[in-house]
Amino acid sequence: MIKDRSSKHGAPVTMKDIAKEAGVSVATVSHVVNNKPGARIGEETRQRVHEAVELLGYRTNALAKNLSSGSSRFIGLVADAIATTPFAGQIIHGAQDEAWKHGYVLLVANTDGNQAAESDAIAMMLEHQVRGILYSTWYHREIEVPDPLLQTDTVLVNCFSTGSGLPAVVPDEEQGGKTATQELIASGHQRIAFINTTTPSPALTGRLAGYRSALEDAGVAYDKSLVIPATPEQEGGYEATTAVVASGATAVFCHNDRVAMGLYDGLRVRGLDVPTDVSVVGFDNQEVIAAHLRPPLTTVALPHYELGAAGIRVLLGIDPEQDKGTYLIDCPAIRRQSV
């Protein structure tokens, strides 16, 4: 082990060192180390190289490799908020795993929605010769595509920009809303309230469309008075309780889990039990909340992990091209005990 220079500091071991140690040329070392397909290397030589690698603790220099081969195994991921929510984290996670699977590593940048930070981040990625960039937002919305993004392959994740021509991977809000409503219908409810958000967004319109579609499929008439607007947080859900109770609904589909949490409180205050008196389903599947409410909340998951993973696949051209570049990801039902 006396020759080991691989640890902590000191000059790193290079191919040249291996070549010398094994008494071969660097070309040969390159061939055996990378296990090149059409490389005719004698078994004995191969052996010697491997031994030298082992002995000196050689580790390939990815930077040199990228430069030389002209390839680069980087993929950039710019996110507007790694921080605020667990959601963005899941997108990163999915992208990470999928990228890794294909031999790529992720260059992550958080921009906090700051224009300058965004430009810097993209510039930095471009300088690192990324294969492409995933541009993601923590909640589903339409965005204005930052100019520098056009200089490389990019796919939008959890957001879209009509007219930009960029592929976009987004959750299927309508299917999600429909799924949520169907959970309620399936358990016998007919009079179903829908606490929808007041924030204009794909979620607002999509989930509503899904709600209506489910109702229609079930042959129950759409009653406008059953959709109750509320700010998409606990407070909104709490305040909407009055309207929910007044509506005579036996079940409610909440725009998200936080709203459901507020509703739980409102119901409890009125001595109403979930799900005996009223069934409720949420949206998002925000673990900390949904899984630990009493009773645990049945909800529909926002497929963040899948969004990230699919984004990578689209970027790499692995997923087959889809309709107008829009890739809808399914929002599955997560059944717990509130229905």
Add this chain to the structure above:
Amino acid sequence: MIKDRSSKHGAPVTMKDIAKEAGVSVATVSHVVNNKPGARIGEETRQRVHEAVELLGYRTNALAKNLSSGSSRFIGLVADAIATTPFAGQIIHGAQDEAWKHGYVLLVANTDGNQAAESDAIAMMLEHQVRGILYSTWYHREIEVPDPLLQTDTVLVNCFSTGSGLPAVVPDEEQGGKTATQELIASGHQRIAFINTTTPSPALTGRLAGYRSALEDAGVAYDKSLVIPATPEQEGGYEATTAVVASGATAVFCHNDRVAMGLYDGLRVRGLDVPTDVSVVGFDNQEVIAAHLRPPLTTVALPHYELGAAGIRVLLGIDPEQDKGTYLIDCPAIRRQSV
């Protein structure tokens, strides 16, 4: 713009192209592009180079730069769970910002606590010639240092390994527990219950020590019967309510916000009001919960962002060396309306 080859695809513009266009040598280009300190370049030449850069849309190749200069501006961050919690996200965010500030970019890897993934991640980082690695966990605990980590500069974030000699940046649990308790004492409480976790951890012992220390400072005797063990989730808090009420405490310090959330439910069921009947303070400052409980929860924040940022500073040798390589980060009180 006819010469612009910088966009989407096609051969990238290199320094050589700029040199040719500006009629100078690549060395000169390198000098003006990097604004080298001791470089005497004529104003007129400088101008020509800049124009060529502009015209051709030149962008430096970070990989080549790193290779050539032998430096590398990468820092690796391996996390056991980007996903599960918003916490890890904050660590990344802090590390990100701080690294960026010093001209470094983060190579993030999620391991899901999987040994193999961990080794792969570290190997990949080493291959990319990272300046060093931040090894972080999503909850504060002692860890076994993965062997390959010893081959580079590494700092532990939100975890530690006694005897490893590695610097560790961790939250100051004791100070945090003390702070939480003092919030209660400051508002006049003497009989303060402490719902502690049942999970052996630095949090369990540290926060308890802080609780006792605050009591002692205030001259109130420590009453063992006031510390109530509970699983560190909503369910635990809910179940602990009986004991809390029985103890006659007028205030309770909960091991974390989720426990506080469960306690809120338990209290509400018994018709007890927060904070009129009993004051409560949490720990973690888990936004989704703490800020939206009714009433909003006063708590103590786990400084994840700071942990990440400090980790980078320690790695880069910016922060002054501290006691035995352990860097304690403050857990500040976040005042809301539950006290």
Add this chain to the structure above:
DNA sequence: ATGAAAGCGCTAACAA
């Protein structure tokens, strides 16, 4: 079956 040599895009002495 193996090696020599050129070159990836850039930096860094050292000349001129």
Add this chain to the structure above:
DNA sequence: TTGTTAGCGCTTTCAT
């Protein structure tokens, strides 16, 4: 003030 010349560590023809 600017250009020449070596590399950085690796890949990749093309010889041998």
